[in-house]
Amino acid sequence: MTRLRHRPAPDVRVEIRGELSREAAEYARAQARDVFATLGPGTHAARIRLTRLRGRAVSRPVVAQASAEPDGVGPVRVQLAAATAHEAVDVVLGTLAGRAARLREQGDIGLAAVYESSYRPQYVPRPLAERRIVRRKTVVPARRTPDQAARDLLALDHGFHLFVDALTGQDSLVHRRPGGGLRLVRAHSAARLGGSDLPLTESPHPAPRLDGSEAARRLWLTCWPFVFHTDPDDGRGRVLYRRYDGHYGSIAPVAEAF
Missing domain, CATH: 3.30.505.50 (Sigma 54 modulation/S30EA ribosomal protein, C-terminal domain)
Structure with missing residues (x-):
């Protein structure tokens, strides 16, 4: 019988700013622990921050920032925004995992990162x-x-x-x-x-x-x-x-x- 190796979940710091529910924080923590665990046992400084911007003119009001330092890769950070907390968490963690994998396997982040994402956060209009x-x-x-x-x-x-x-x-x-x-x-x-x-x-x-x-x-x-x-x-x-x-x-x- 093949035994599955258990990947220890890294300690993840979760920070919530603005009007977001406790459920959003719990979802962010659970998803981040799963994703960061795939980056390797040496991953540290794992963090995800969710911020809800105030402003009716902003169509993507939830900004998610995820960062980590996998061994052999160095610090990686991604900041994106979406309409809901769940969507913001999913897109930022998926993007970070992809970039960390490319850095580990190919030594660079790829030219796709040069171009602006459609999930880039928007500025809140302020007088x-x-x-x-x-x-x-x-x-x-x-x-x-x-x-x-x-x-x-x-x-x-x-x-x-x-x-x-x-x-x-x-x-x-x-x-x-x-x-x-x-x-x-x-x-x-x-x-x-x-x-x-x-x-x-x-x-x-x-x-x-x-x-x-x-x-x-x-x-x-x-x-x-x-x-x-x-x-x-x-x-x-x-x-x-x-x-x-x-x-x-x-x-x-x-x-x-x-």
Whole structure:
């Protein structure tokens, strides 16, 4: 008789934000434990977060974020949205499992991750007078080549990624382009990057020099998802970005670029 090997279920952190039921939390925990168990016994930092956005204009109000660190793969994160909690949980866990498997088997996340998903969360419309910077985050940007930074962005499912360019030592940003593809912007000057097997192009212009209020004004006028700019005082690169709840967030480096 063949014995089935028991796969221990990993400890999963479940976080619920907004008006969601206890049943939704229990469903998320059960599904996440099953999916994360398939990623291997060395999987840790398993987490799933469900957020229900407020706003009648949002057709996919439930945002699910799942992340884990399987051994031999590194951190993987996916954030998607759907009309219901069950649908959001199913789509985010299925996508994360597929990306983790590809990273383990082929060493990359695949070009499909470059293009925007139809399940991408939507921004809640919020009057300008009500918008605030509700999160200020400081980071120590990792030193990466543009290609490495682009792969980090895809693995973590971010819209942009702030890093220190290993080629020039500058604060730099790689981000998704509308309609697909990736783009690189450096803080102070443009420099031709080497060959890449990713659809990565380079901005011919450096980041604009703006203070916080000027960056906020540009973000409002352009309706872009973020503004990458250099601070007039220290010359470091900063990001002011739109949050899905309609407010703003900011990211600033804390270590010297070298």
